Amino acid sequence: MKVGILGSGDVGQTLAAAFTQEGYSVLMGTRNPEKKEIKEFKKDNPAIEVGSYADSAAFGDLLVLAIPGSATDEVIKAAGKNNFKGKVVIDVSNPISKEPPKDGVLRFFTGPGDSLMERTQKALPEASLVKAFNSAGNTLMYKPKFKEGKPTMFICGDDDRAKRLVTEILTAFGWETEDMGKSGAAGAIESLCILWCIPGFLRNQWSHAFKLLKPS
């Protein structure tokens, strides 16, 4: 399967390398394939192709949104709406607003009863969005190691087939998956990003992950 990763930051690069490691072909999309950071990344990861957002979205059977939430409309426009048609889209992005965190608490530009993923799903009605990977640091996204066992990734989305595919990917990447239902759960999952970042901003702790404990 071919994966188009829209975004070339820490998340884009981490997931591009992880999918490649798992045997997928990857094209990572950016506004500027010539920039220094990307050239360095390419040197270490020669199998990963790099191109524009449109190249990446056209290439992938599976797409990943790894961009700031505030840039979503711009990136969809650059990628071309038609390139999302009929595809599963993993939405890693968070609706973080421009104001700095207060007492370690990030601000979102979405309000109660609203979420970035629902907005994006409305903008891309012919794609199947699945929220995933948004509430863990990029260094933990692939094969995280914890003595307590596998951490939990919370996902949601309206298409069960898409969520099954994302669950298979998460299993291969070393996570257990909790399906939280339809896209209406995205606001709750996106808020986990705020919670996850607080120990980071307050105490510089960035290597934790969530786990859902259940009665045996």
Ligand SMILES: NC(=O)c1ccc[n+]([C@@H]2O[C@H](COP(=O)([O-])OP(=O)(O)OC[C@H]3O[C@@H](n4cnc5c(N)ncnc54)[C@H](OP(=O)(O)O)[C@@H]3O)[C@@H](O)[C@H]2O)c1
């Ligand atoms: N960092 C983490 O550990 C982490 C963990 C979980 C979730 N997330 C979420 O994942 C997303 C990506 O995070 P990140 O840390 O990898 O980096 P980021 O700085 O949020 O995103 C970098 C990417 O976004 C693109 N971009 C930025 N502004 C843009 C604009 N106005 N128009 C088009 N493209 C734009 C950059 O393009 P160029 O390549 O052209 O510069 C780059 O490809 C965010 O929504 C973040 O909240 C991050």
